[in-house]
Amino acid sequence: MSIKVRLILGCLVFAGLTIAFGLLSFRGQLDAVDRLSAFVDSGVDPLTRLQTSLGNLGEVRSRLESEIQIDGDAARRMALGGRDLQSVLSAVADVRENVAAVLETNIPETAKDSLRGLVYSLGLIETGYASVSKPTVARELEKITLGLQSALRILRNDLDERGEAADEAMESSKTQGAVALGTVLFAMLGLVIYLIRSVSTPFRRMSETARALLANEEIEIKPIGPKEVREATAAIAELQDRCQFLKTDLDAKTNMLSDKIEAQQGQLQAALDNMTQALCMLDGQRRLLLSNGVFNERFGEFDILTPAKKFFSDPSLTSALRENETDSIQMTMPDGIVLEVKRRGMVAKGLLITFEDITQRELISKRLKHLAGHDQLTDLPNRRQFGEDLDALLKTARKPFAVVVVDLRNFKSINDNYGHPIGDLLLKACGDRLAGLGDGRSRVARLGGDEFAIITPQTKTAPDVEALGKAIVSSFNEPFEIEDRRMFATVSVGIVVHDPSAVERDGINADIMLQNCDLALYKAKEDRSGIGSCEVFEPAMRARLKERCEMEVDLKAALDAEEFELYYQPFVDMAEKRVSGFEALLRWRHPEKGMISPADFIPLAEESGLIDRLGIWCLNTACAEAATWPETMTISVNLSPMQFKSDTLLADIDNALKTSGLAANRLQIEVTESLFLDQSDRILDILKEMRSRGLTVSMDDFGTGYSSLGYLSRFSFNKIKIDQSFVRDLGRQENIAIVRSVIGLSKSLKMQVIAEGIETEQQMRGLLAEGCREMQGYFFSKPQPKEELPRMIAEITKRWTGDLGASADAALAA
Incomplete structure (x- = not known):
């Protein structure tokens, strides 16, 4: 049972x-309750x-007897009346009422007989009170x-009997309740x-069994007792078997792990x-618990x-x-x-604590x-190190010193x-x-390329700087x-003198000082004597730098406002007259500063990255x-070396030709030797692509560089332009x-040749005599805007019948 x-x-x-x-x-x-009710109703209430x-009757009777004794014989003959009659009748009526009520109760018959005997006397008084004395x-x-007293004695006896019976019944009831x-x-x-x-005993037995299992005691488990206890005991028995199995398995694994841990401890110590x-x-007491062999070798072997x-x-x-x-x-360490x-x-x-030898790492880091x-x-x-x-010197210097930047002028050649x-x-x-020029306090650095810098603490005054x-x-x-x-290398030198008292005023740092050195160096590079030059920084140079920055801003605005225009200078074919x-020459008409020379804004456009936009505008406008x-006329456009760094240069040329409808063989691209200073292989690939498109590629200022012949051997130009520096001083035999060599070379290489900078008739005659047929210069015309081209062509054509034609005929005949 459960x-x-x-x-x-x-x-x-x-x-x-x-x-x-x-x-x-x-x-x-x-x-x-019934007995008590009967006791009251049949015993106490009637009584x-x-x-x-x-009691009432006794009072009336006593009063009446007193009156009889007082009145004597008269009273015996007198009938009731007045107040006596009322009190007697009232007492009789009360007796009659109470007797009638008592007769209705369960009183003894003897008592009832006594009470019934009173009815006559009661009736006599009630009916005959007028005649009864x-x-x-x-x-x-x-x-x-007497009848009432007799009935009361019977009722009292009966009440006593009833009380005894009730007590016996109550005692019996108490006894039954207690039982x-x-x-x-x-x-x-x-x-x-x-x-x-x-219930409790089986659970206690099951708890003792569980405690015995927990204490690992051998005990036989018997599933007895209620259903739930039997099921729980059976589960404990199954758990005992499983625990025994797990214990056996755990002992085996513990032994295996013990062996493994022992082996790993050996391996760990070996590691x-x-x-x-x-x-x-x-x-915690700073005592040795564990150490390895390397520690023992370095610090000594100590006990645990x-x-x-x-x-x-x-x-x-x-x-x-x-x-x-x-x-x-x-x-x-000491070693x-x-x-x-x-x-x-x-x-x-x-x-x-671990100690790692980082000696080699520190040496490598240094x-x-x-x-x-x-x-x-x-x-x-x-x-970086120089900066x-x-x-650091600017923060600690208390005396003036100088910073020098030196640039090799002919290192590329x-x-x-x-x-x-x-x-x-x-x-x-x-x-x-450079290191040998200063004392032990001087510091020489290479800033990059062919540029060096020197810090010279020994330079303190203007004479020292010079x-x-x-x-x-x-x-x-x-x-x-x-x-x-034996090699010569001329230099340009820019110097800045630092006065520590001006540090807080000007906020000078390394970048500003090197920038000032560069400004002085740019000034020194303007010297063309070829023997080197030196310039000391002056505040006016920074003012010019500010003007340069302002010009860069104006240059960007000019591109957006289209303030640029092209002037054209003619190419004259003396043989065909x-x-x-024409050569397209860029001009900038500033709204406030007027016409600005290309020599001023072209380098700035190259440095600021605006040359690509400017070059594309020139190509599109010229084409x-x-x-x-007329289809017999060509247009020549100069390209900056910076434009060749653009990945879209060829696409820009194609777009200009396509948009304008100009034939490719009428577009001539002029480049300078400086184009080949960097990435010459890539430049040559671009030039070959231009040639494959039918464009004419011309080398401008030929002969002024050091490697012109080397570039001619790598790329066959369509045209070579003799630099005006040779033309202006054509009277010199050199x-x-x-000029004669360039013209002969061009003929041998099947290249066209053109001379620029022709300003006099003598120069024209001399070039014609050497075999140069195409020319350009002020002798023919200055660069003019497009509106003047018809007039320019008409004037040159008219001159063929005058001085120009005569000079050409005479020179060609000679």
Whole structure:
């Protein structure tokens, strides 16, 4: 039977006993109430009524007898009347009423007989009161009194009997209630004992079994008791079997893990001993718990729990750290070894410390730092390191000093003529020469390319600055001996003098000082003497830089406002006596400053990146104008070397031709030798693409550079333009020889040749005599806007019948 059923049955039995006890008690109470009610109704109430009537009657009788005694014989003959009659009748009526009520109750028959005997006397008084005398009434009242007294004696005896019976019934009821209560309590006690034995005992047995299993005691589990207990005991038995299996399996795995841990401990110790880092572990009292072989080799071998002060002299190594907190320090050993010490806090204030040998890493770091701040070729400080040194000096300097920037003027030609290895050796020699010019406090750096910089603390006054600049320039007038070659390298020098008192006023830093040096250097580069020059920075140079910045802003605005225009200078074919084409020359008409020279704004456009927009505008405008000319005329457009860096250059030319409708063979592209300074292979590829499109490619200013012939061997130009520097001084034999060579070379290479800068008839005749047929210069016409082209062509055509034609005929005939 399950616990649930047992509990339900027990509750039902308990409820039945409770109900039975309640019913028995209720029945006893009802019987007691009935007996009490009967006792009152049949005993107490009649007795009370009769006593009351007897009392009232006795008062009337006593008064009446008193009157009889007083009146004597007269009273015996007198009939009742007045107040006596009323009191007698009232007392009689009361007796009659109470007797009638008592007769209705359950009183003894003897009492009823006594009371019935009173009816006559009562009736006599009530009906014959007018003729009945007072003595007669008194006698009748006495009879009634005796009858009432007799009935009262019977009722008292009966009441006593009834009281005894009621007491016996109450005692019996109490006895029955006590017996019933005892029976119920005994039954409930038996139920509780039964439930305890059938529920609690099996659970206690199951708990003891579980504790025995927990204590790992051998015990036989028997599933007895209620259903739930049997099921739980069966589950415990199954759990015992499973635990036994798990214990056996766990013991096997524990043994295996123990062997594995032992092996891993050996491996761990081997790993610790083979670490490149020294390692030790300290407890909260700074005693040794663990160490590896590298630690033992470096600090000595110590027993476990040896205090750390025995092997560490630096107390910072054992300073406290919170759990999992880390720090890192460096320490240098007496033998010069640099160790990186990493410490980590452990539980109970312990420490784990590792020591890694970073000597080589530090050497490499220093080397990398040196390489990061020095030029690899000359081993001089680079621009970054020089700027940091200069900034540091600016913060600490108390006396004036100078900063010098030196630029090699002809380094590109040396590279081209002798090759880059020779150029690298020359740069190293230049660095050594500059370093020898100053004292031990001077610092020389290579800023990049062929540019050097010097900090000279010994330079304090204006004479010192001038002497330093002259010394640098004159020192480079001396040749360099590079692999048995005597080489010359002239320089341009820019100098800035720093006065510490102006630092707060001007906010000078390294960038500003180098910028000022560059401004002075640009000024020095304007010298064309070829022997080198030096310039000292002046505030006016920065003012010119400001003007340059303002011009850059104006240049951007001019592009948006279309303030540019093209002027055209004619090409004259002396053999065919005609204008063969025009060169498009860019002009900028500033609304406030007037006409600005291309020499001023073209370099600025190249530096600011606006040259692409400007070049595209020139191409589109020139092609659109040339499309309106006769088909025999060509248009020549100059391209900046910066435009060749654009990936869209060829697409821009194609778009200009397509939009204008101009034939490709009528467009002539002029380039200068400076175009080939960088990325010459890429430049040659672009020029070949232009040739493949049918464009005419012309080299402008031919002969002024150092590598013109080298470029002609790599790319076959359509046309060569003889520079005006040779034309203007054509009377010199050297220039005539150069012109003659260029013309002969062009004929040999099947290239056209044109001379620019023709200003006199003598120059025209001389060129014609050398075989140059196409010319350009002020002798024919100055550059003119497009509106003047018809007039210009008409004037030149008219001159063919005059001086121009005669001079040409005479020169060609000669």
